Amino acid sequence: xxxxxxxxxxxxxxxxxxxxxxxxxxxxxxxxxxxxxxxxxxxxxxxxxxxxxxxxxxxxxxxxxxxxxxxxxxxxxxxxxxxxxxxxxxxxxxxxxxxxxxxxxxxxxxxxxxxxxxxxxxxxxxxxxxxxxxxxxxxxxxxxxxxxxxxxxxxxxxxxxxxxxxxxxxxxxxxxxxxxxxxxxxxxxxxxxxxxxxxxxxxxxxxxxxxxxxxxxxxxxxxxxxxxxxxxxxxxxxxxxxxxxxxxxxxxxxxxxxxxxxxxxxxxxxxxxxxxxxxxxxxxxxxxxxxxxxxxxxxxxxxxxxxxxxxxxxxxxxxxxxxxxxxxxxxxxxxxxxxxxxxxxxxxxxxxxxxxxxxxxxxxxxxxxxxxxxxxxxxxxxxxxxxxxxxxxxxxxxxxxxxxxxxxxxxxxxxxxxxxxxxxxxxxxxxxxxxxxxxxx
RNA sequence: UCCGGGGUAGCUCAGCCGGUAGAGCAGCUGGCUGUUAACCAGCGGGUCGGGGGUUCGAGUCCCUCCCCCGGAGCCA
Numbered sequence: 001x002x003x004x005x006x007x008x009x010x011x012x013x014x015x016x017x018x019x020x021x022x023x024x025x026x027x028x029x030x031x032x033x034x035x036x037x038x039x040x041x042x043x044x045x046x047x048x049x050x051x052x053x054x055x056x057x058x059x060x061x062x063x064x065x066x067x068x069x070x071x072x073x074x075x076x077x078x079x080x081x082x083x084x085x086x087x088x089x090x091x092x093x094x095x096x097x098x099x100x101x102x103x104x105x106x107x108x109x110x111x112x113x114x115x116x117x118x119x120x121x122x123x124x125x126x127x128x129x130x131x132x133x134x135x136x137x138x139x140x141x142x143x144x145x146x147x148x149x150x151x152x153x154x155x156x157x158x159x160x161x162x163x164x165x166x167x168x169x170x171x172x173x174x175x176x177x178x179x180x181x182x183x184x185x186x187x188x189x190x191x192x193x194x195x196x197x198x199x200x201x202x203x204x205x206x207x208x209x210x211x212x213x214x215x216x217x218x219x220x221x222x223x224x225x226x227x228x229x230x231x232x233x234x235x236x237x238x239x240x241x242x243x244x245x246x247x248x249x250x251x252x253x254x255x256x257x258x259x260x261x262x263x264x265x266x267x268x269x270x271x272x273x274x275x276x277x278x279x280x281x282x283x284x285x286x287x288x289x290x291x292x293x294x295x296x297x298x299x300x301x302x303x304x305x306x307x308x309x310x311x312x313x314x315x316x317x318x319x320x321x322x323x324x325x326x327x328x329x330x331x332x333x334x335x336x337x338x339x340x341x342x343x344x345x346x347x348x349x350x351x352x353x354x355x356x357x358x359x360x361x362x363x364x365x366x367x368x369x370x371x372x373x374x375x376x377x378x379x380x381x382x383x384x385x386x387x388x389x390x391x392x393x394x395x396x397x398x399x400x401x402x403x404x405x406x407x408x409x410x411x412x413x414x415x416x417x418x419x420x421x422x423x424x425x426x427x428x429x430x431x432x433x434x435x436x437x438x439x440x441x
Numbered sequence: 442u443c444c445g446g447g448g449u450a451g452c453u454c455a456g457c458c459g460g461u462a463g464a465g466c467a468g469c470u471g472g473c474u475g476u477u478a479a480c481c482a483g484c485g486g487g488u489c490g491g492g493g494g495u496u497c498g499a500g501u502c503c504c505u506c507c508c509c510c511g512g513a514g515c516c517a
Binding site: 048050052083106112114169184210213222223366410413414426437 | 445452453454465466468474477479511512514515516517
């Protein structure tokens with residue numbers, strides 16, 4: 001039986017007769033000679049057969065093969081300058097395993113909605129294929145990074161009894177005789193866990209019922225959330241810049257081929273090394289209120305920056321623009337941030353928190369903070385925010401029994417993949433996107 | 442929720458001042474021994490998003506509803 005070879009390895013079998021199992025991406029039939037372009041999970045190769053090689057029956061089968069039929073072929077590996085990829089397969093046999101009548105995605109332009117309706121098939125095509133391989137590399141890099149630094153993976157629950165940051169953006173579901181909510185963050189479960197293992201992280205899907213209709217939002221997205229005991233805001237910031245730099249270097253090293261397919265300008269990624277520039281909220285506010293920046297936001301139709309309020313999408317773009325790597329903005333006003341953030345002892349109206357903004361207008365990829373470790377202060381904040389104390393009883397225990405300063409952050413995988421691959425729309429950075437308008441396929 | 446754009450063939454779109462539906466691709470038939478989104482010839486294919494109105498006549502104008510896209514806010 002002929003040895004089956006994956007397409008990326010064909011170069012190692014020059015002159016040999018091998019089998020390739022894949023899918024037909026294109027047929028160019030020219031009468032007495034036919035070209036069938038075949039794809040497998042590893043790459044693409046052109047196969048060729050003439051009438052005298054295979055006879056009219058096989059040639060007719062090649063001619064009749066439709067896009068995305070699966071096929072097993074055998075042939076001789078040949079280096080050929082005329083073949084895309086440098087190698088081609090001179091066929092001896094061509095057998096269709098499963099035919100593919102009326103394949104919906106033509107080698108032509110399609111609208112986004114149509115492609116997303118056929119996402120399960122669109123995955124076979126070049127763009128999604130390259131992006132999702134980068135995503136795989138990003139996720140593997142994160143796990144390696146965490147493991148090497150002795151962080152313990154703590155899988156946080158998806159079904160939760162109550163809100164982490166308020167119920168308005170939670171998906172609600174029945175849980176026997178009570179209500180449950182899909183998790184929007186694992187953080188509250190990690191804080192107690194970091195007091196068991198010092199350094200922990202969770203990495204899983206999170207759900208937000210925000211009615212956001214932008215290219216930067218999904219209702220289901222994946223987040224990596226490290227949490228460290230005996231840690232301050234500075235420790236969290238140092239970890240964030242180290243992790244982001246590690247991920248980018250890893251993709252540049254191992255997924256160069258995919259970035260090329262995506263026509264990503266990799267020079268913009270090569271400069272992503274520590275240290276990242278740091279701006280306090282007050283410094284950022286000073287930049288945003290400069291006349292030229294006020295004018296820019298106005299011209300773009302963005303709402304004006306109001307000192308004391310949170311940063312908008314345009315504000316993040318303006319702040320990130322001068323830098324060739326992500327910028328870290330820290331110490332926002334306490335009022336615009338979550339209840340659990342530690343106030344800055346030197347300025348209690350500022351929170352010890354940080355947002356990391358990706359360059360090139362890709363926006364916030366990380367949000368983190370030092371957490372309140374004083375039980376009384378935390379209890380007061382829960383009350384101020386109108387949150388039900390009963391739901392946070394277990395959470396407060398982390399402060400009641402041997403509290404320590406601790407800090408962590410959450411990083412959105414899709415936004416990182418979007419930035420690294422140069423993909424504007426987050427929905428293309430996840431295999432099966434969930435948005436406010438889409439629950440199919 | 443607000444602001445902007447859109448819905449015409451399987452797909453991507455054109456359709457002027459209102460006059461009765463068009464292209465490319467895909468599909469099908471035939472031709473072609475080195476194609477690169479091959480090419481050439483031919484064929485089939487339409488509830489013009491739904492409803493209502495104006496008009497001799499509506500894809501085109503008006504009202505209304507639905508759906509999609511982009512942006513804002515919120516966030517990762």
